[in-house]
Amino acid sequence: MIPGTFDYHRPTTVESAVALLEQLGEDARPLAGGHSLIPLMKTRLAAPEHLVDLSAIEGLRHVEVVGADVVIGAMTTQYSVITSALLAELVPILRETALVIADPQIRYKGTIGGNCANGDPGNDMPALMQCLGASYELTGTGGTRQVPSRDFYLGAYETALAPGEILTAIRIPIPPAGHGYGYEKLKRKVGDYATAAAAVVITMASGTCTSASIGLTNVSETPLWAAEAARILVGSTLDASTVNSAVAAAEAITNPASDMRGPAEYRTKMAGIMLRRALERARVRATV
Numbered sequence: 001m002i003p004g005t006f007d008y009h010r011p012t013t014v015e016s017a018v019a020l021l022e023q024l025g026e027d028a029r030p031l032a033g034g035h036s037l038i039p040l041m042k043t044r045l046a047a048p049e050h051l052v053d054l055s056a057i058e059g060l061r062h063v064e065v066v067g068a069d070v071v072i073g074a075m076t077t078q079y080s081v082i083t084s085a086l087l088a089e090l091v092p093i094l095r096e097t098a099l100v101i102a103d104p105q106i107r108y109k110g111t112i113g114g115n116c117a118n119g120d121p122g123n124d125m126p127a128l129m130q131c132l133g134a135s136y137e138l139t140g141t142g143g144t145r146q147v148p149s150r151d152f153y154l155g156a157y158e159t160a161l162a163p164g165e166i167l168t169a170i171r172i173p174i175p176p177a178g179h180g181y182g183y184e185k186l187k188r189k190v191g192d193y194a195t196a197a198a199a200v201v202i203t204m205a206s207g208t209c210t211s212a213s214i215g216l217t218n219v220s221e222t223p224l225w226a227a228e229a230a231r232i233l234v235g236s237t238l239d240a241s242t243v244n245s246a247v248a249a250a251e252a253i254t255n256p257a258s259d260m261r262g263p264a265e266y267r268t269k270m271a272g273i274m275l276r277r278a279l280e281r282a283r284v285r286a287t288v
């Protein structure tokens with residue numbers, strides 16, 4: 001319950017935040033909504049000597065359309081994601097996903113950037129970002145680079161973030177109008193991380209699936225982009241045998257932990273079932 005002692009910093013610009021992080025090195029951690037980091041500090045699984053609070057930095061909370069993308073500032077809270085009319089119109093799966101993350105209090109504080117940068121396979125946004133083909137804007141003292149979400153997750157709590165870098169924004173290509181989508185999450189109760197979850201975005205034309213993308217949550221050390229499963233769906237009418245093949249391909253790439261959410265075999269099967277349900281919802285929603 002009691003974290004170790006630390007120094008607290010509250011920079012007001014990205015430049016000063018990254019300069020501080022570089023100067024303080026491994027002993028410093030960015031603080032966003034605090035709803036993963038502070039629980040870890042309370043159990044002393046994390047004991048940073050410096051917290052660099054990002055909350056006073058202007059310009060990290062925007063949601064805007066830039067060209068063919070929607071760009072979301074890293075410090076945008078889950079609550080703001082849920083209540084954004086722009087996001088509901090353009091990328092409605094974000095709202096559907098945010099609504100099954102944690103609980104209202106956590107969603108008031110927890111940020112989309114913290115969820116994506118954290119590196120916990122239990123987080124829901126990372127597989128969704130992979131499904132959407134999002135890229136992350138990472139800023140360090142040396143400048144800014146874009147890293148595709150599909151390349152960002154290297155292992156549990158291991159990401160492509162270099163020391164001293166912060167995630168400043170998430171760039172999501174706006175899915176075509178009339179796309180179908182679904183985020184299905186199996187969890188034991190409100191606020192639980194997924195036993196398994198699946199994100200699906202598809203487009204349909206005259207009853208045929210013309211594009212598909214699938215992300216899987218918490219069934220491996222990292223979020224998973226199920227590229228082969230999606231490829232199987234494209235060009236089909238989403239008939240039962242094609243869906244069965246896609247589900248088998250998705251299950252084949254899972255490697256879940258056996259834990260209090262159940263044995264690995266069960267969680268793999270649940271990933272398949274979540275995929276079937278998310279796909280069915282997406283099919284119904286897609287304007288054919």
Ligand SMILES: Cc1cc2nc3c(=O)[nH]c(=O)nc-3n(C[C@H](O)[C@H](O)[C@H](O)COP(=O)(O)OP(=O)(O)OC[C@H]3O[C@@H](n4cnc5c(N)ncnc54)[C@H](O)[C@@H]3O)c2cc1C
Binds near residue numbers: 033037074193
């Ligand atoms: C009871 C409970 C239930 C929860 N249930 C769920 C759930 O069902 N699904 C889910 O997805 N999450 C869940 N969460 C986690 C919650 O959504 C967190 O808010 C989220 O994981 C982290 O976001 P944050 O803004 O709170 O980040 P913080 O806790 O502040 O930071 C998390 C980590 O990311 C780093 N970080 C944060 N922002 C940045 C940045 N911009 N750049 C670089 N590094 C950064 C921090 O240094 C830290 O290492 C739950 C949390 C709790 C306490």
